Amino acid sequence: MDIPVKKEGLRKYAWLPLDNAAKIYPAVRSKEHTTVFRLSVILNERVNIGCLLRAIRKTEARFPYFKVCLRKGFFWYYLEHIACPLIPVADNQGICRAFDIVYMKDALLFRIVVINNRISVEFSHILTDGTGASVFFKTLLLAYFAEKEGKGIDYSATGRSSDIQDQEFEDAYNQYFKADIPPVIQYTKAFHLPYVLNEKPRYHTLTALVSLAEIKSKAREKGASITDYLVAVYLAVLQDIYTEMPRYSRYGKRKILRVQVPINLRQIYPTQSLRNFSLFVLPEIDLRLGQYSFDEIIKIVYHKMKLETDEKLINKIISRNVGSEKNFFVRGIPLFLKDLILYFKYYSQGANQYSGVVTNLGRIELPAEIEKHVDHFVFIPPPPNKKLKVNCGVIGFRDLLVISFGNISRTNDLEKKFFRFLTHQGIRVKLTTY
Amino acid sequence: MKFCPRCGVELDGSMDICPLCGCSEFDQPPTQEDSKTAGINRHYERLLDGYEHLTRKQKRMLFWEMSGIILFSGILVTLIINLVLSKSITWSRYSITVCLVLFANISLLSFWRHRLFLLLGGSFVTTSLLLILLDMYNQKIGWGTQLGIPLLLSFYLVIIVLTWIIRKTKQHGFNVLGYIFLSVGFLSLCIEGILSWYFKSDFRFQWSLIVFACMTAIAAILFFIHYRLNRGMDLRRFFHI
Structure with missing residues (x-):
């Protein structure tokens, strides 16, 4: 029609x-x-x-x-x-x-x-x-x-x-903004990948096809969802990267590994909006407390994801974000000054808070008569900022999970470690040209 | 069925050109092998284009080399003729100086064309040097340093500011004309000021004030047309808070 x-x-x-x-x-x-x-x-x-x-x-x-x-x-x-x-x-x-x-x-x-x-x-x-x-x-x-x-x-x-x-x-x-809700606690700075940036244009991607059934069964073994499982793998890989760094390189590096996981708020609030409506959960491990096994990491991720997707906590974050926008003093600042403030705030606070991003768009469903014409979907995440260096995007279709890494650094070390971890877990990974 | 050899998409029978890339030569349905080699072929096509056509940088280099050859040949020829005829360097020093300054300016334009301040600064220094040398060749009457260089400086400063403003401007239209009119008005003030200081040792402004006032009025009209009438901007959305 x-x-x-x-x-x-x-x-x-x-x-x-x-x-x-x-x-x-x-x-x-x-x-x-x-x-x-x-x-x-x-x-x-x-x-x-x-x-x-x-x-x-x-x-x-x-x-x-x-x-x-x-x-x-x-x-x-x-x-x-x-x-x-x-x-x-x-x-x-x-x-x-x-x-x-x-x-x-x-x-x-x-x-x-x-x-x-x-x-x-x-x-x-x-x-x-x-x-x-x-x-x-x-x-x-x-x-x-x-x-x-x-x-x-x-x-x-x-x-x-x-x-x-x-x-x-x-x-x-x-x-869904509610006034008079107390502010959320600020996060401390997190570890960032020690890689050297690529020459311009910096952005390159790597895409892999993974069996959805295999990864689902592995995640179920641990009692977690696919997103929890992938975030845990990402944290485990970050831990490996930190541990393998020479002692002198670790000096001055933060020991908190934190991954940003965007959450689709439409699953929590009944809205039809097709504009931005997501927030982030930030599962973390603190290496000052010692090394973590994969089982420990997945347990932390699972509980953090459950706790932080609670509606009351989400209300708190929305109120913090929207509240500052509604502040009359903030509204009255001319745009060129706002731009400067937001830029410095983004790099001094926002980008400092996490070591990586894993975005899972979920499974794409299509009618059966169309599905047969489609091989797979790919989700390429936006280029990461200079601190983050690597972004990860995930999308599912039929029995395939497509994992894409967007990278602006000169090495694919994180991607290699990530996919090797999956293959060691018995999950088949097929790298594909994009 | 028709296929675009560049984009690899299938086209309707009625399509004469590919709407994606404008290609008008179509392939038969490609085999799997063709799909693999399509990317490689595109790469070689681009390389071949590069060999056939010079890049802008190569063209600039060629222009610089050709100018160098012509100007230095001119220097050499005039120098030899002067030496043969007069047994010393007399009139040829004018042509040598002008050719050298010209070559310096061409070099600046070839290598620093994106570095506005270096380009204009270098051009100002070399042209000032030309004025000083010409002054020296003419029994040092002093017009070069007292009149020529201040006039040149004001001209270059106006050009630098004007270029900087135009580069910073996001939309080019009547506003550019407005900036040019304003610059002309300001330049006329500078010229009269410098001339009056040189001849009367005093700053007196007469005709330049009238020119400046007229130019400002014209510029104001042009800015109004550009920023208010042309854009037709809704104030509610522009000032939404």
């Missing part, structure tokens, strides 16, 4: 303030630290560009609030609706490239890139998070296969209706 786009309807999306999570990204983004992530689908057949073009026309009409560009206001950045058509481009210019930083120019904050049998969407985090992007991407795929087979789009597979809902572009952080 096609979406009717009424002009008066579009007035609602004429401009939008950035959501709470997105406010930091314009201040910290750069040509290298792009804050852009990618979702790809690898099909069993070559992409038919005619069908894709028609599918894009229908999908962009369904998600008008994504067709915006970033503008600079006096106090805050904002998103302004632009009418330029979404045109796919050939996928031959690097992964997760930055979007245009010229604020006067009409430049969208997402793109569709295509090559051979691979369709990808790249979204700036300013616009949405992984869940928002995956809903858009699934709709695009449904529209594409509907075009190929000459049928209408079945929106039920995306969990959304064919009509544009106002809730989809609301700032859910604001909706």
Whole structure:
């Protein structure tokens, strides 16, 4: 079913303030630290560009609030609706490239890139998070296969209706903000990988296919979820890296290993919002207390994940984040000063608090008649900042778990150790070219 | 079925060019082997393009070398003719000095074109040197240091500030014209000031004030057109707090 786009309807999306999570990204983004992530689908057949073009026309009409560009206001950045058509481009210019930083120019904050049998969407985090992007991407795929087979789009597979809902572009952080909640405790600084940065363009990726059934059974053996298991492996690898460092290199390095795990808040709060709506859980091990076995690490991760996804605690974090945005003094600071403050705050506090990031987008479900055309999905995380150096993204489809590492350093040591750990656990790992 | 050899995507029968890359030469359905070699072929295509066309840097180097050859040939020829005819260096020193200053400026433009302050600073130093030398060749009447260099300095300063502002400006339009008009007004103030100091040992501004006022008024109109009328910006969204 096609979406009717009424002009008066579009007035609602004429401009939008950035959501709470997105406010930091314009201040910290750069040509290298792009804050852009990618979702790809690898099909069993070559992409038919005619069908894709028609599918894009229908999908962009369904998600008008994504067709915006970033503008600079006096106090805050904002998103302004632009009418330029979404045109796919050939996928031959690097992964997760930055979007245009010229604020006067009409430049969208997402793109569709295509090559051979691979369709990808790249979204700036300013616009949405992984869940928002995956809903858009699934709709695009449904529209594409509907075009190929000459049928209408079945929106039920995306969990959304064919009509544009106002809730989809609301700032859910604001909706669930509660005033007068005590602030959360600040985290101490964490260990960072000691690797040397790559030459520009720094970002490179490594992708591996893992059997979902095998990793699931291993995680179940330990009584944990797949995310808990992968985070525990990441922490174990960080511990190995720290232990293998020469004694003199360890001097001055923090001994707390902490991994940031984004949590999709839509699982906790009933919202339809497709803009950013996630927070982080930070499982950690403290090497000042000694070395940890893998079983000990997974136990810590499991309990930390359970404790910190409690609704009351999440309320506390939302209130902290949104509260500072609502502060009248903060609101009155001109944007150029806000940019400076946010930049220094991000690098002095935010990026210092964790040693790595593991983002699990979950399992992508498609109707059976479409599934047979798809080989697998890939989720490439945004380029990490200079302190973090490595990011990890995970996505599942059918019996495959696809683990991708985005790296800006000169070594793949962490990735090697990570996949070797999995193979030693009896999980088959197949590295794949992307 | 048609396939784009560059992007590897399948095209509709009605499509004459690939909408992704604009390629108009299509392949037959590729085999698995073709898909593997597609990436390698693209790499070689790019290399071949590189051999056939010089890069901008190579073009700049070529221009610099050619200018060097022409200017130094000119220096050599005038020097020899002067020596043969007059048995000493007399009139040829003018052409030698001008050629050397010209070569220095071309070198600055070739190697420091992205380093604005070094480029303009270097150009100012070499051109000042030219004025001093020309002054010296003409019985040191002093116009080079007292008039020529201050005028040159004001000109270069205005150019540096103007270029810096234009580079910093995010959207180029009527605002650039506005900045140029303002610069012309300011430059006219400098010229009259320096001239009046040289001839009357006093700063007196007459015609330049009128020029400056006119230029400022025109610039104000241009800025208004650019920043208010052209953008049509909604104040509510611009100042949302």
